[in-house]
Amino acid sequence: MTRVATLTIDGKTIEVPILKGKCGPDVLDVHALYQETGLFTYDPGFTSTASCSSGITYIDGDEGILLHRGYAIEDLVEKCDFLEVAYLLLYGELPDGSQRESFEQSISRHTMVHEQLRTFFQGFRRDAHPMAIMVGVVGALSAFYHDSLDIYDAQQREIASHRLIAKMPTIAAMAYNYSRGCPLPYPQNGLTYSQNFLRMMFAIPAETYQINPIIARAMDIIFILHADHEQNASTSTVRLAGSSQANPFACIASGIAALWGPAHGGANEAVLTMFGKIGTKQNIPEFIERAKNKNDPFRLMGFGHRVYKNYDPRARIMRKACYEVLGQLNINDPLLEVALELERIALEDPYFIEKKLYPNVDFYSGIIFKALEIPTSMFTVIFSVARTVGWVAQWNEMMADPAQKIGRPRQLYTGYEARKLPKK
Numbered sequence: 001m002t003r004v005a006t007l008t009i010d011g012k013t014i015e016v017p018i019l020k021g022k023c024g025p026d027v028l029d030v031h032a033l034y035q036e037t038g039l040f041t042y043d044p045g046f047t048s049t050a051s052c053s054s055g056i057t058y059i060d061g062d063e064g065i066l067l068h069r070g071y072a073i074e075d076l077v078e079k080c081d082f083l084e085v086a087y088l089l090l091y092g093e094l095p096d097g098s099q100r101e102s103f104e105q106s107i108s109r110h111t112m113v114h115e116q117l118r119t120f121f122q123g124f125r126r127d128a129h130p131m132a133i134m135v136g137v138v139g140a141l142s143a144f145y146h147d148s149l150d151i152y153d154a155q156q157r158e159i160a161s162h163r164l165i166a167k168m169p170t171i172a173a174m175a176y177n178y179s180r181g182c183p184l185p186y187p188q189n190g191l192t193y194s195q196n197f198l199r200m201m202f203a204i205p206a207e208t209y210q211i212n213p214i215i216a217r218a219m220d221i222i223f224i225l226h227a228d229h230e231q232n233a234s235t236s237t238v239r240l241a242g243s244s245q246a247n248p249f250a251c252i253a254s255g256i257a258a259l260w261g262p263a264h265g266g267a268n269e270a271v272l273t274m275f276g277k278i279g280t281k282q283n284i285p286e287f288i289e290r291a292k293n294k295n296d297p298f299r300l301m302g303f304g305h306r307v308y309k310n311y312d313p314r315a316r317i318m319r320k321a322c323y324e325v326l327g328q329l330n331i332n333d334p335l336l337e338v339a340l341e342l343e344r345i346a347l348e349d350p351y352f353i354e355k356k357l358y359p360n361v362d363f364y365s366g367i368i369f370k371a372l373e374i375p376t377s378m379f380t381v382i383f384s385v386a387r388t389v390g391w392v393a394q395w396n397e398m399m400a401d402p403a404q405k406i407g408r409p410r411q412l413y414t415g416y417e418a419r420k421l422p423k424k
């Protein structure tokens with residue numbers, strides 16, 4: 001028996017069906033509301049709006065739980081590598097031996113980019129922000145595959161998805177090397193996904209590059225922690241772009257653009273800049289007061305989250321990884337002390353407690369990136385490499401849905417009513 005909510009408007013009562021998911025909040029199905037009442041729902045920022053149904057990722061913000069296809073993020077980080085998690089997000093189950101082998105082989109067959117794509121980089125200044133390069137070059141990929149892509153053919157969607165997952169690390173490493181005047185790298189497919197990325201990023205053609213297993217494992221953990229996160233701003237952007245049946249490479253480019261903002265994926269870069277401004281533990285109280293001051297635009301970057309009103313489980317894993325990686329690499333980074341003290345003070349402050357503001361995934365990630373010698377400008381680029389797996393998984397889920405239709409929200413109109421042009 002379907003649960004219903006009743007809505008009485010101007011004396012007229014309608015029933016709104018309540019749909020139940022596997023876990024998490026049920027939803028009011030308002031798709032017929034306008035037809036039945038002539039009213040829209042109104043929810044700028046989508047604080048109470050489910051934009052779709054999905055079985056990929058579940059977040060319980062109050063409990064600080066993150067599941068990918070039902071598996072807890074803590075277990076996936078401990079027991080899987082990034083390509084296994086990528087397979088899980090795409091296909092719904094962890095791969096067995098042969099599935100893992102054929103998936104890895106398919107990804108490795110698509111790691112190179114068309115040689116002509118390399119000329120796109122020449123159009124950028126050397127000091128261009130690498131996220132600007134990612135938006136441009138990934139969008140340009142659509143020019144290389146547009147004609148061979150029937151997005152309603154599951155197999156062609158799969159190839160496009162594997163191409164994107166495979167090429168993002170290559171393009172990211174090319175953007176980094178372009179910015180420092182080094183040759184644009186080529187992948188080496190005998191390496192793992194993370195090893196290949198690190199080698200493309202840092203190998204100097206004139207020298208042999210040694211893979212550091214500690215750094216490669218840390219990279220894999222970072223990729224897993226950033227792979228997918230329900231209907232966040234960039235994933236929603238990819239879904240909306242994809243709903244118009246746009247080319248998937250163009251859709252992922254739109255996701256990269258949305259991720260770049262400091263309120264979203266750009267926060268990891270902003271966190272490290274913030275730590276630099278704070279400098280020492282002695283300065284923390286001043287910045288905490290600024291973050292609480294409504295008249296001051298300063299916010300504690302890496303803190304707060306639309307969904308998590310508890311500790312972001314990814315931040316907890318990232319903090320643990322900070323200790324492990326800095327310890328194994330014998331790095332003593334004073335910024336870690338600043339971060340830990342900042343977290344301690346904030347979590348004891350009534351402002352942050354009342355507003356349920358906790359560290360999110362971006363709060364500690366920059367410290368690990370720094371230990372891996374990744375420049376700040378590349379932090380969000382790496383986020384976009386990992387999140388491409390989530391974006392393509394969500395895009396495929398949407399495109400495979402026979403009920404899929406173009407997303408077209410309405411508005412509350414607050415402009416002029418109809419008026420005549422003034423006589424000339």
Ligand code: SDX
Pocket residue numbers: 045228229231232233262263264265267291292298299300301302303304305306307355357360361362
């Ligand atoms: C990511 O959605 C996802 O899943 C995103 C992500 C993913 O994996 O895809 O998890 C990745 O984007 C993590 C978030 C990274 N962004 C930051 O760390 C930037 C700093 N945080 C904020 O800008 C903010 O917390 C947001 C954007 C993350 C969330 O904003 P909301 O949900 O719109 O909440 P809000 O701005 O309405 O804040 C609620 C209150 C406000 O105070 P009041 O107006 O109610 O008095 O809390 C305050 C805010 O002023 N507040 C903060 C704060 N974050 C919120 N005050 C100080 N410092 C902060 N960081």
